[in-house]
Amino acid sequence: MSTAVEDTHHDTHHDHKPYGIGRWLFTTNHKDIGSMYLWLSFTMFLVGGAMAMVIRAELFQPGLQLIEPQFFNQMTTVHGLVMIFGAVMPAFTGLANWMIPMMIGAPDMALPRMNNWSFWILPFAFLILLGSLFMEGGGPAFGWTAYAPLSTTYSSDSTALFVFSVHIMGISSIMGAINVIVTIMNMRAPGMSYMKMPLFAWTWFITAFLLIAVMPVLAGAVTMLLTDKYFGTSFFDAAGGGDPVMYQHIFWFFGHPEVYIMILPSFGIISAIIPAFARKPLFGYASMVYATAAIALLSFLVWAHHMFTTGMPVFAELFFMYCTMLIAVPTGVKIFNWVATMWRGSMTFETPMLFALAFVILFTIGGFSGLMLAIIPADFQYHDTYFVVAHFHYVLVTGAIFSIMAAAYYWLPKWTGHMYDSTLAKTHFWTSLISVNVLFFPMHFAGLAGMPRRIPDYATQFADINQIASIGGFAFGLSQLIFLWVVIKCVKGGEKAAAKPWDGAEGLEWTVPSPAPYHTFEKPPKVE
Amino acid sequence: MAEQQSYYVPASSPWPIVGAVGLGLIAWGAAHAIIDMSKEQDGYGNTVLIAGLIVIAVMMFGWFRDQINESMSGKYSSQLGNSYKQGMSWFIFSEIMFFAAFFGALFYARVIAVQWLGGDSNNAMTNDVLWPEFVAQWPLVKTPGGTETQAMGWYGLPAINTLILLVSSVTCHFAHTGLEHGKRKQLTAMLGITIILGCIFLYLQGAEYVHAYQDLNLTLDSGIYGNTFYMLTGFHGMHVTLGTVMLIVMFLRVLKGHFTPNNHFAFQATSWYWHFVDVVWLCLFVVVYIL
Numbered sequence: 001m002s003t004a005v006e007d008t009h010h011d012t013h014h015d016h017k018p019y020g021i022g023r024w025l026f027t028t029n030h031k032d033i034g035s036m037y038l039w040l041s042f043t044m045f046l047v048g049g050a051m052a053m054v055i056r057a058e059l060f061q062p063g064l065q066l067i068e069p070q071f072f073n074q075m076t077t078v079h080g081l082v083m084i085f086g087a088v089m090p091a092f093t094g095l096a097n098w099m100i101p102m103m104i105g106a107p108d109m110a111l112p113r114m115n116n117w118s119f120w121i122l123p124f125a126f127l128i129l130l131g132s133l134f135m136e137g138g139g140p141a142f143g144w145t146a147y148a149p150l151s152t153t154y155s156s157d158s159t160a161l162f163v164f165s166v167h168i169m170g171i172s173s174i175m176g177a178i179n180v181i182v183t184i185m186n187m188r189a190p191g192m193s194y195m196k197m198p199l200f201a202w203t204w205f206i207t208a209f210l211l212i213a214v215m216p217v218l219a220g221a222v223t224m225l226l227t228d229k230y231f232g233t234s235f236f237d238a239a240g241g242g243d244p245v246m247y248q249h250i251f252w253f254f255g256h257p258e259v260y261i262m263i264l265p266s267f268g269i270i271s272a273i274i275p276a277f278a279r280k281p282l283f284g285y286a287s288m289v290y291a292t293a294a295i296a297l298l299s300f301l302v303w304a305h306h307m308f309t310t311g312m313p314v315f316a317e318l319f320f321m322y323c324t325m326l327i328a329v330p331t332g333v334k335i336f337n338w339v340a341t342m343w344r345g346s347m348t349f350e351t352p353m354l355f356a357l358a359f360v361i362l363f364t365i366g367g368f369s370g371l372m373l374a375i376i377p378a379d380f381q382y383h384d385t386y387f388v389v390a391h392f393h394y395v396l397v398t399g400a401i402f403s404i405m406a407a408a409y410y411w412l413p414k415w416t417g418h419m420y421d422s423t424l425a426k427t428h429f430w431t432s433l434i435s436v437n438v439l440f441f442p443m444h445f446a447g448l449a450g451m452p453r454r455i456p457d458y459a460t461q462f463a464d465i466n467q468i469a470s471i472g473g474f475a476f477g478l479s480q481l482i483f484l485w486v487v488i489k490c491v492k493g494g495e496k497a498a499a500k501p502w503d504g505a506e507g508l509e510w511t512v513p514s515p516a517p518y519h520t521f522e523k524p525p526k527v528e
Numbered sequence: 529m530a531e532q533q534s535y536y537v538p539a540s541s542p543w544p545i546v547g548a549v550g551l552g553l554i555a556w557g558a559a560h561a562i563i564d565m566s567k568e569q570d571g572y573g574n575t576v577l578i579a580g581l582i583v584i585a586v587m588m589f590g591w592f593r594d595q596i597n598e599s600m601s602g603k604y605s606s607q608l609g610n611s612y613k614q615g616m617s618w619f620i621f622s623e624i625m626f627f628a629a630f631f632g633a634l635f636y637a638r639v640i641a642v643q644w645l646g647g648d649s650n651n652a653m654t655n656d657v658l659w660p661e662f663v664a665q666w667p668l669v670k671t672p673g674g675t676e677t678q679a680m681g682w683y684g685l686p687a688i689n690t691l692i693l694l695v696s697s698v699t700c701h702f703a704h705t706g707l708e709h710g711k712r713k714q715l716t717a718m719l720g721i722t723i724i725l726g727c728i729f730l731y732l733q734g735a736e737y738v739h740a741y742q743d744l745n746l747t748l749d750s751g752i753y754g755n756t757f758y759m760l761t762g763f764h765g766m767h768v769t770l771g772t773v774m775l776i777v778m779f780l781r782v783l784k785g786h787f788t789p790n791n792h793f794a795f796q797a798t799s800w801y802w803h804f805v806d807v808v809w810l811c812l813f814v815v816v817y818i819l
Contacts, residue, residue, distance in 0.1 A: 117544035124552030220629025232749025239673035241752035
């Protein structure tokens with residue numbers, strides 16, 4: 001052990017990276033761990049995307065063509081789990097790992113070995129989850145929400161594997177979140193007060209509190225599923241005095257804050273990119289911080305809007321409806337601030353900015369359809385239709401994923417030391433933008449007309465809309481291969497990037513050379 | 529906030545990846561052990577689970593050994609010490625939220641689910657159509673499905689156990705103050721008593737389970753009352769077990785003279801953890817046993 005310590009001591013002075021597989025297995029370097037998170041995330045994005053392609057292929061025509069209904073259900077379930085826990089959340093954790101220490105002038109994350117552990121348990125979680133698809137009886141087929149009794153009485157043995165893989169994902173998220181909290185509370189450079197932190201650090205700070213508050217609740221919920229299925233408990237079985245609706249309450253107490261876990265870091269990313277390319281400071285920094293905190297607090301009071309149709313007293317439904325609508329206020333503050341930041345700015349439209357602009361517009365569409373779903377009588381019709389699918393794909397794909405793409409393009413020069421191929425990147429943007437709307441926009445109409453979600457077959461009047469959506473889906477899937485190409489090309493070479501390739505960008509990460517040295521800020525930088 | 533001139537970053541370590549393999553084996557093994565059990569078949573589940581536990585044990589031994597050696601050789605900065613303390617507090621917070629899920633389930637079952645099954649609110653039809661004989665009551669000694677059981681009283685063993693844990697929290701605190709003031713005898717004596725009290729608690733909890741299973745027909749599968757009773761006390765018992773093991777390790781480290789009044793994060797963390805399981809028990813005693 002002592003030799004390893006000596007080695008690192010040596011490294012810090014010569015910026016000499018350890019080599020071989022050991023570098024990645026044993027690393028305590030936030031940049032290495034961040035890169036691994038991002039590559040895992042992209043891999044899972046392709047895996048989950050392949051499942052989406054299977055779904056869209058089956059839905060290309062009415063009737064059953066390609067796959068069995070049971071396998072279709074497995075695809076929708078695992079697609080959701082992989083995209084949420086495998087693509088979006090690890091991408092944000094990867095970005096946090098890479099950027100937060102550099103943004104606040106810290107040398108690394110506060111707990112570097114735990115950081116390594118929280119990454120490396122994730123591949124095992126997904127091996128277990130994806131492995132369940134190949135076991136007897138198939139993988140989980142009850143939807144990512146795992147509602148009882150679908151996941152207990154009527155499920156295959158994949159429930160056991162699902163539960164334990166979710167436990168590992170939860171442990172990983174909790175450790176990652178503790179690391180972010182402790183890093184921000186304890187490792188800020190002298191002079192970097194809380195209200196001077198970049199918004200990405202702020203939004204992640206708040207997200208981390210959401211994570212440590214709700215991931216354990218998910219662990220509790222799935223543990224109850226496990227004991228209900230295998231140990232004879234009846235938490236979610238009325239014959240024993242329990243209630244299947246109780247599962248939904250516990251699950252969504254986790255699930256709704258989870259939705260904000262997947263969007264608050266996006267707000268931080270967009271709040272970094274728009275000022276950089278509008279060449280104006282962010283409008284209303286303090287209000288952005290307070291709005292983020294308000295959204296996080298409200299997220300604990302709105303969970304039952306996911307279950308308006310499953311049985312609740314009217315006063316409870318009204319309470320959850322009004323609280324839900326209240327969230328539009330701090331969210332509106334954010335949208336307003338971004339627009340106000342651009343107002344009379346000298347804007348240029350590099351790829352990160354294009355994705356950020358698309359985010360602002362398309363995320364707002366997703367937000368508005370969310371408001372429609374918050375209205376109880378309207379929700380009675382929209383519930384479990386494709387309108388819901390359209391809504392959450394607008395906030396998660398054109399919201400979360402687009403912001404991740406924006407972040408990747410924005411910080412790629414810092415990570416690799418090269419500029420990306422801007423023609424290819426813009427091709428990626430425009431093909432993604434067009435295809436994602438062809439994919440998801442028609443789903444609003446299918447849903448309003450009554451097409452239920454999670455069904456492999458549909459009435460013939462929905463054929464045209466589904467065909468259009470499927471074509472959009474295939475195009476969107478293929479577009480992401482362009483992204484892979486851009487990233488690989490950028491890693492391998494390209495025009496040398498300056499320390500600050502975006503002239504409007506602000507923050508400590510642009511004060512270090514590109515690519516960022518293996519160890520940044522061995523001594524705390526001065527913050528004015 | 530940073531005070532010192534340059535930062536200390538822990539060196540790379542093989543233990544996290546070992547731990548990741550161990551955790552993966554545990555998850556895979558536990559899932560398959562449960563499936564094997566439900567199908568009454570022989571499989572690899574148990575073997576893999578045990579292998580995983582061994583790997584995790586090795587990982588903990590090695591990881592902690594390295595930490596201790598590094599800490600004792602004076603490598604760590606006070607900033608890293610703060611990070612550890614903050615990390616431990618937020619970990620305990622996440623544990624509280626884990627228990628909150630089960631307390632929430634108890635609340636929902638008792639105040640909402642059982643009452644509605646009995647026809648409360650506007651659910652008269654639920655009761656009439658499904659189980660007209662069912663009477664809402666708590667503890668739920670007769671489920672809608674007809675399983676009968678008896679409630680566990682709060683007096684006797686549970687009350688004694690409450691006293692034991694409360695006293696152990698106090699002795700743990702005195703052990704801590706003994707350490708802070710360099711009173712070694714107070715430290716070892718009080719820490720030893722805390723460990724013994726923890727073991728007595730676990731023994732009595734086991735005796736209570738035997739009593740519940742044999743005399744009261746109160747089992748894990750006897751309806752929502754038994755479910756919440758065993759899940760809450762069971763997970764609490766697992767935490768007490770872990771806490772006791774941590775205390776024993778601390779005892780051994782005290783004997784080896786590892787701690788100084790200024791540098792004893794591991795002891796402090798263990799002490800926090802012990803107070804945490806104590807507070808959880810108090811909530812549990814009130815909500816599960818008395819009310």
